[in-house]
Amino acid sequence: MPFGLKNAGAEYQQMVNKVFKDELGGIIEAYIDDMVVKSCTGKEHVQHLNMIFQKMRDVGMRLNPKKSFFCLSSGKFLGxxxxxxxxxxxxxxxxxxxxxxxxxxxxxxxxxxxxxxxxxxxxxxxxxxxxxxxxxxxxxxxxxxxxxxxxxxxxxxxxxxxxPIISRPTKGETLYLYVSASAVAVSAALIREEDGVQKPVYFVSKILRDAEERYSTVEKGAFAVLIATRKLRPYFQAHPIKVISDLPLRKVLGNLDVSGRLLKWAVELSEFDISFLPKAAYKGQVLADFVVESTGRSEKRDQEAMWHVHVDGAASERGSGLGIQIKGPKGEVFYYAIHITFPVTNNMVEYEALIAGLRLVEAVGATKVRVYMDSQLVVHQINGQYEVHDPALAKYLEKAKEVLATFEEAMIEHVPRGMNEIADALSKLAKGSDMSSETPITIMEIPEACIAATKPKVLPISAQLEWYTPIWDYLTTGHLPTDKLAARRIKRWAPEFTILEGELLKKGYRKPWLVCVSESQGRKLIDEVHGGICGSHQSPYTVDKRIEREGYFWPTMRKDMIDVVRRCERCQYHSRVSRRPHASLNTIASPWPFDIWGIDILGPFPTARANLRFLIVAVEYFTKWIEAKPLALITSPRVADFVKHNIVYRYGIPHTIISDNDRQFTGAPFQDMCEGFGILSLFSSVSHPQTNGLAEVSNRTILEGLKKKVEGSKGAWPDFLDEILWSYNTTPRTATGRSPFAMVYGMEAVTPMEVVQPTLRTIAYEWTKNNEKKLVELEAIYELREEARVRMAEYQRKMCKNFDKKVAPKHFQPGDWVLRSVEATGKHIGKLDPAWDGPFIVTRSIEGRAYRLQDLAGRDLPNAWNVVHLRKFYK
Missing domain, CATH: 3.30.70 (Alpha-Beta Plaits)
Structure with a gap:
């Protein structure tokens, strides 16, 4: 085959791959007509050449001696x-x-x-x-x-x-990866070490685009590792890799509480043998042209005078707190736990933490500050990436920018919660009640919001009386409360307690003595046992058993455990989705024929003639009559045309049409058609087809019939559609006791069975009296429909009774915070992804079964959401 032909190269490459399939990648490399036989020693090279030449002789392949070179110590290959x-x-x-x-x-x-x-x-x-x-x-x-x-x-x-000269790693050798992250690009260098000398294996670089430029420094470092694994996948699969970086990549990628992006990266990286080391732990010589970790030496010199502030806020019904960690340029560290006594939302408390942290670092004379917080909303609102719709948050944003303007240089950076643990712990400490002056952390209180006062006051918090204080006083001094009932209760309770080595102990039933702790200390124990380093977010009952087994006691143990576990965000987001119904069955009753229709779309089916792939189905709620039509496209104009020609022009204008929330039904052409005819268009709840249950049941019946009819000729399904509809419309329905045909026309249809095996009405048929008999049947149609209506009402009553036995009632009020099932939104849920998203705020209840929601930024969510896809969010 001459090489002038377009496909000559591909054909030749295919032939080479077939001939040398056992040697390619081992002793020979080939790219079209450029082939190299490689060996480690001269003796091996002769043996390898002999093998290759023998295969060439077998297939009749020839070499051009003018273009062939042998026994070279180096050579040109692919440029x-x-x-x-x-x-x-x-x-x-x-x-x-x-x-x-x-x-x-x-x-x-x-x-x-x-x-x-x-x-x-x-x-x-x-x-x-x-x-x-x-x-x-x-x-x-x-x-x-x-x-x-x-x-x-x-x-x-x-x-x-x-x-540089690129080095070739040996089999199983450990390689080292250096990563670089700047404002515009991420880079990586794959290095091997030989006799104490570092040699490059591959350089990788990627320019950041759009949202990638807004990644934090740590995220950029992790992104550089990810890009390297995708580009250099064979190296990562064949070698253990050690990533050398001063960034806390191991902590971030190993923390399951990070954002969705980092979690996906961590899962993708988990298939490789990757370990992370700080630069100080590796004594090798870093390549001189790659030693840039973030943005350069000049920026590092500027950061010598930089103050670093970690802030976080925690809001709850029991109280709210701010946690602030300040790191000075000389290594000094300050911790603040600030209790706030006014009501705030989660976003407001994050702003309070930011502003309080800026004011504290301003008080020590800082002019350059970098703030780290785990609230994406606050960071993006300040950076101008998110709009502010809440008037209260708009005031906080204005105040935050006002305080930021007082610094020569101020930057705010979003970090994962795992990198903000100290500030998070301080905020939770501040919202509790165990705030004695002996605590080594600076404890303060803010009595009013920063946007409500020009200069907020910071006051020392006072210690509170613990539950065991009266018992301690009685056992040590004999002092009793002045209230007689309280004194009698202390006297009866005191024999169960004793003081040993300065600790108050209580008699236990399974353990000799239990250590008495305060309620705030008890909640810390619950947090540690439930979600600490040895916790796995277990149930309140399991946490209770573990704490009792360890020998602790306070009066409200079980109530506190239920409360803490119920408010755990991780448990709420990852809780199982209940399949039980949460609202009683609500049936739809049609007052007369052709008044209410349910409409839905089936498909896509295998492509049939005229590119038919979809089926639009409409079912009438009183007679159960079905109309259906195959379509090639399911656009809103085609659906509107179906309703006009198959429903309105045949059976009159209906009062109501019930559909799901697909664009074909919410689109302007369909809605304009409904408005023009005066038809009320109702929608079912998102991802809850039971709202339009009759249409769903009809779809299932049609689908099952088509499956059994088409067999091998799946593309002929439209040809069997009329048979399926005829069978359905002439079969008596359980709810009415009559067939849809009889409910519409007042008499049963003559079926093919009556033609094969004549019945009394076909045998005694007289065409001269046929019209008279039809009129008699039509006179009785009203009685027939009334009997069917009564029967249908009784059928629905029994169905509701059986259904309601399984109902676990769940109700929400406007203003309640709820989570929404991720499955209901149609998003794919991975093995480690949360099952719920949110929280959202309930704005309106629809008959106690569906709810309208809005997000925390005040934006209304489209469509209504059924109660089965919602669960209460405990703040």
Missing amino acids: YIVSERGIEVHPSKCRAIIDMEAPKTVKEVQELTGRIAALNRFIARSGEVCKPFFQTIKKTKKFEWTSQCQEAFEQIKTYLSNP
Whole structure:
């Protein structure tokens, strides 16, 4: 086959792959007609050549002696020079860039970037260096070769004047990955070590785009590792990799409480043998042209005077608190737990924590500050990425910007909750009641919101009386409360307690003595046992048993356990979705025929004639009559046309049409048609087809009939549709005791069975008296329908009675906070993904079965959500 043909290269490559299938990737590499036989020693090389030549003889393959070279210690392959030292760039490729003049047009810049792209694996941080080139070729900009472009161009030339040699790792060798994250790009360098000398294996770089540029520094570092695994997958599969970085990547990627993005990355990275080491733990020499961890040395010098503040807020019905951790430029650390006594929402308390932290660090004279918090909403609102709809939050935003403006340099960065643990713990401490002055942490109180006063007051918090104080006083001093009932209760209760080595102990039934703790200490114990380092978010009963077994006591143990576990956010988001009904059955009764129709769409089916793939089905609620039509497209105009021709023009204008929330029914053409005819269009709850139950049952009947009819000829399903509809409409329904045909026309249809085996009415048929008998039947149609209506009402009553036995009632009021089932939104749920999202606020109840919701930013959610897809959120 001559190589001038278009498919010659592909055919030849296929032939080479087939002939040398056992040797490819081992002793031979081949790309079309460029083949290399490789060996470690000269003796092995002769043996390998003998094997290859024998296979060539077997298939009749010939070599061109003028283009063949043997026993070379180095050689050119695919534009690279391969030798025992490693892989080198061919000098001609470097010379093509070094001798190139500064580009003057967009096309010349594209030629430059193309030449650099061919050498990407040899260039460290190529994405960051080449970023100015890509800025010049954007279509939205006029071409301009800037000073930054010229500087990057000279930097590339200098680098390629002495390019690195890529080393080949040995089987099973441990490799090292250095990551770099800047404002515009992430990069990685895969390194191997040989005799104490580091040698590069591969350089990877990626320019950040849009949302990627807004990642935090830690997220960029994790993203660099992810990009390296995708680009260098064979290396990661064949070698253990050690990631060298000062960023806390191991902690972030190993924490299941991180954001969804980091969690997905962690799952993707889990298939590889990756470990993380700090730079201090690895004593090797880092490559000089890659030692940039974040943004450069100048930025690090600026950060020497930078103050770092971690803030967090915790709101609950029992109280709210702020946690603040301040780190000074010389390593000093301050901790603050601030209790707030006014009501706040979760977002308001985050703003309070931010503003309080800024004021505290301002008080010590800081001029440069970097704030870390785990509230995405607050961070993105301050950075202008999110809009503010809540008037209260708008005031907080204005106040926060006012305080930020007092600093020379102020930055706010979002971090995962796992990197904000200390501030989170301080906020939870502040909202509790165990706030004695002996606590080593600075405890304060803010009596009013920062947006309500020009200068908030900070007061020391007072200690509270614990439950065991009267018992302690009675056992040590004999003092009793002045209230007689309280004194009698202490006297009766005191014999169960004793004091041993300064601790109050209570007699136990299973353990000799139980240590008495305060309610706030007890809640900390519950938090630790339930969700601490040894906790696995177990049930209140299990937590209760563990704490009792450890020997602790306070009077409200069980109530506190239920309350703490019920309010655990992780447990709420990952709780199982109950399949039990939560509201009594609500039946739909039609007062007369053709008044209420349910409509739904089935499909896609196998493509039939005329590209028919869908089936639109309408069922009438009184007679149970079905109309159906196959469609190629299910657009809103086609659905409206079906209703007009198959319902309105045949049976009159209905009062109501019930459908789901698909765009075909919510679209303007369908809604305009309903409005024009005066038809009331109602929608079922999202992901709750039982609301339009009759249509769903009809769909199931049609689908089952088609499955049994079509057998092997699945593309012929429209041809069997009329038979299925005829069978359904002439079969008596359980609810009415009559067939839909009889309910519509007042008499039963003549079926094929009566033609094969004549019945009395077909035998005694007289065509002259047929019209008279029809009139008699029509006179009785009203009685027939009335009997069917009574029978249907009784059938629905029994059905409701049986259904309601399984109901576990659940009700919400406007203002309640709820979670929504992720499954109901149609999103895919992974093994480790939460089953619920939110929280949302209930704005309106629809007959106690469905609810309208809005998010915490005040935006209304489209459509109503059935109670079965909601659960109460405990703040």
